[in-house]
Structures are given as structure tokens and as C-alpha cells.
Amino acid sequence: MSGKVNERKLGGSFTFPGTSLAVQRIGYGAMQLAGPGVWGLPKDPEGAVALLRAAVTAGVNHIDTSDFYGPHVTNQIIRQALHPYPAELVIVTKLGARRPSAELWLPAISPAELTAGVHDNLRNLGLETLDIVNYRLMGAGLGPEEGSIAEQVTALADLQRQGLIRHIGLSNVTAAQMAEAQAITDIVCVQNNYNLAHRHDDALIDDLAQQGIAYVPFFPLGGFTPLQSSTLSSVAERLGATPMQIALAWLLHRSPNMLLIPGTSSVAHLHENLAAGQLTLSPQILAELDSIAGATVAAH
Numbered sequence: 001m002s003g004k005v006n007e008r009k010l011g012g013s014f015t016f017p018g019t020s021l022a023v024q025r026i027g028y029g030a031m032q033l034a035g036p037g038v039w040g041l042p043k044d045p046e047g048a049v050a051l052l053r054a055a056v057t058a059g060v061n062h063i064d065t066s067d068f069y070g071p072h073v074t075n076q077i078i079r080q081a082l083h084p085y086p087a088e089l090v091i092v093t094k095l096g097a098r099r100p101s102a103e104l105w106l107p108a109i110s111p112a113e114l115t116a117g118v119h120d121n122l123r124n125l126g127l128e129t130l131d132i133v134n135y136r137l138m139g140a141g142l143g144p145e146e147g148s149i150a151e152q153v154t155a156l157a158d159l160q161r162q163g164l165i166r167h168i169g170l171s172n173v174t175a176a177q178m179a180e181a182q183a184i185t186d187i188v189c190v191q192n193n194y195n196l197a198h199r200h201d202d203a204l205i206d207d208l209a210q211q212g213i214a215y216v217p218f219f220p221l222g223g224f225t226p227l228q229s230s231t232l233s234s235v236a237e238r239l240g241a242t243p244m245q246i247a248l249a250w251l252l253h254r255s256p257n258m259l260l261i262p263g264t265s266s267v268a269h270l271h272e273n274l275a276a277g278q279l280t281l282s283p284q285i286l287a288e289l290d291s292i293a294g295a296t297v298a299a300h
Contacts, residue, residue: 010059011252011277014259016188017212019167021090021131025252026277027062028055028270029218029263033077034070039102041073042265052081054267056089058274064191064216064261066094066136067120068105075124083126092189092216093121094171096136096152107138111155118164129166133159134191135181136171143193143200144174149181157185171218175204189214189259195222196232196247199293209257216259221247229292235285241276248276250289 011025033048035041042048055063067075075093082089095117098108108117114135121130135152139145149170159165169189170181181187190208194201194217205215221227221244229243236243244262251258262273281289 009277010274011260014214014257016090016132016167016214018186019188021167021188022088023062023090023259024059024277025259026060026248026274027064027259027261028052028060029261030063030065030074030078031069032263032265034073037102038069039099040070042077044265045077047267048077048265049081051265051267051270052078055270055274056082056086058271060274061086061088062090062092062259062261064092064094065125066097067117067124068094068097068099068108071099072120072124075121079124079126090131091125091127092132092134092169093125093130094134094136094191095121095156096171097138105138109138109152111151111158114152114155115159118159122164129163132167132169132188133165134169134171134189136191137173137177139172144172144177146174146176149173149177150184153181153184160185169214169216175207178204178208187213189216191216191218193217193219194251195220195227196250196289196292197222197227197229205255205258209255213257214259215255215257216261217251218261220251220260220262231288231292235288239279239281239285241279242272245272245276245279246281246289248273249279249281250286252277253281253286 013022014025015022031038065074095114096109097105156168167188168185171191192201208215227247232243236246248260264270
């Protein structure tokens with residue numbers, strides 16, 4: 001399959017700022033490769049390996065992961081499936097949490113914990129250097145909370161100088177935290193909760209776009225409570241697509257710096273997600289979909 005076909009299918013390409021790392025705009029989020037609750041082995045480890053290989057074959061060259069998925073399991077599956085890695089594959093991982101049990105996601109944010117996390121990712125992925133590492137803030141809820149992140153970003157910048165990390169990103173952060181981090185080092189991407197119905201980051205996305213910095217929405221399909229909207233369903237029916245494909249296509253249309261990492265444990269669902277890159281939404285359809293956020297705010 002030619003790169004030109006892949007590029008058209010996967011929403012076009014994006015190059016992380018100040019880097020040579022170019023990725024297709026639809027990638028793959030690996031969280032669902034682990035077992036239930038993102039803990040332990042999946043029910044079908046061979047199926048997980050096959051899924052990753054199918055994604056790369058389809059043109060995906062951006063995989064989002066973390067060593068606290070499993071823990072360790074997801075990275076080990078990625079290594080089993082794809083190592084030695086294709087030259088064009090960009091693996092983005094994240095630090096900031098630890099998993100002492102299936103029920104717990106606890107902060108792991110001291111410089112020592114972040115350093116240990118980098119080494120865990122390197123070992124389980126079979127790498128000598130990590131392409132991009134996101135510092136993931138673990139707030140009380142799903143959204144970001146204000147507070148200084150200077151100590152953690154400085155620790156990652158030190159690991160970058162040591163050659164263990166190529167580039168640094170942030171996850172679950174506010175605009176103020178982004179500015180604080182940028183005063184310390186270059187930031188190439190931000191990964192926050194954002195989708196058709198959850199649009200608190202609109203201003204941040206526009207600011208990052210002006211800087212050429214990637215914005216990567218987690219829960220692009222609503223996460224644990226999938227997006228449900230009569231408007232979304234109506235648009236999907238008219239365009240001969242699924243509601244989730246429309247939700248992904250809307251994100252691609254929202255801003256050129258938007259990179260998608262929808263996750264799944266199903267090869268069929270993987271191809272369905274990737275096909276969203278082929279959808280073109282008219283200005284009228286985009287306006288109709290934009291109304292979903294307003295209706296969601298009104299409902300709350």
C-alpha cells in the first residue's frame with residue numbers, strides 16, 4: 001500500500017514541531033490492549049499482537065502507550081508485535097502514575113519516580129531512547145487541576161539531556177501549566193480530554209495550532225461513557241457512516257494540529273476508526289455537529 005493512499009485514508013500527516021517525527025493524523029491508542037480495567041494480560045494476547053500488526057499494515061505510524069497500562073503489559077505486547085520497529089513508527093508514552101492494584105491509579109511524580117518510569121518504558125519497549133514522553137497529571141477527577149509542574153518538567157528535561165528522551169509532551173494540563181512548561185523546555189504535544197461534547201479546550205487548541213504544537217484528544221469518542229446524540233446519529237445516517245466515525249472526522253476537521261489515537265481491541269473496529277479519515281464534512285454538517293456541545297452545556 002502506497003504512502004499516498006495511507007496519507008489520504010488516515011487524515012493527512014503532521015510533523016511534531018522542531019522534530020523530524022512525521023505521523024499520520026489517525027494513530028492508535030494502546031490502552032485497551034491490556035486486560036479488563038487496564039490490568040493484567042488481555043483475554044487474547046495473540047489477537048492483541050495481530051491488531052497492532054494490522055494497524056501498522058494499514059498505515060498507522062503513531063502509537064500511544066504507557067508502561068502503567070497493565071502495568072508493563074501493553075508495552076510488552078507492542079514489543080512482541082512490532083520490534084524491531086519500522087523506521088517511520090513514532091511511539092509516544094506517558095509518565096505520572098503507578099498501579100499497585102487493579103483499582104488504583106496513583107500519582108508517581110517525583111523525579112526518582114519519573115526516572116524509573118522512563119527506564120521501565122525503555123526496557124519493556126526494547127528501546128534505547130523514547131521518541132516522545134508525556135507528563136500526565138493525575139488530578140482528583142478526569143480534568144486538569146492548576147498547580148506547578150516545574151519540578152516534573154525539569155526532571156524530564158534532564159532525562160532529555162541524558163539522551164533517554166527525544167521530545168517532551170504534557171497530558172491533562174491547563175493553559176497556565178503549558179506556559180510554565182514552555183519556559184523550561186520545548187513542548188511538542190498536549191494530550192487532554194476533548195471531543196464533540198466536551199470542548200473546554202477550544203481556546204487552547206487554537207493557541208497550540210498557531211504554534212504548530214500537536215493536540216491529541218484522549219476520550220475522542222467519549223471514553224467510558226461513549227458519545228450519544230440524536231444529531232450525531234442523524235448526520236451519520238445521512239453520510240452512511242457510524243456515529244463514532246463522524247465524531248472522529250469532526251475532530252480532524254476541527255484543527256490541523258489535531259492527532260487522533262482512538263483505541264480498540266477489535267481489528268474490525270480498528271479499520272472502522274481509520275476509515276474516518278476518508279470522510280469530508282461540509283460546512284453545514286460541521287455547524288450541525290458544533291451544536292452538540294451547546295446542547296450538552298445546556299443540559300448540564
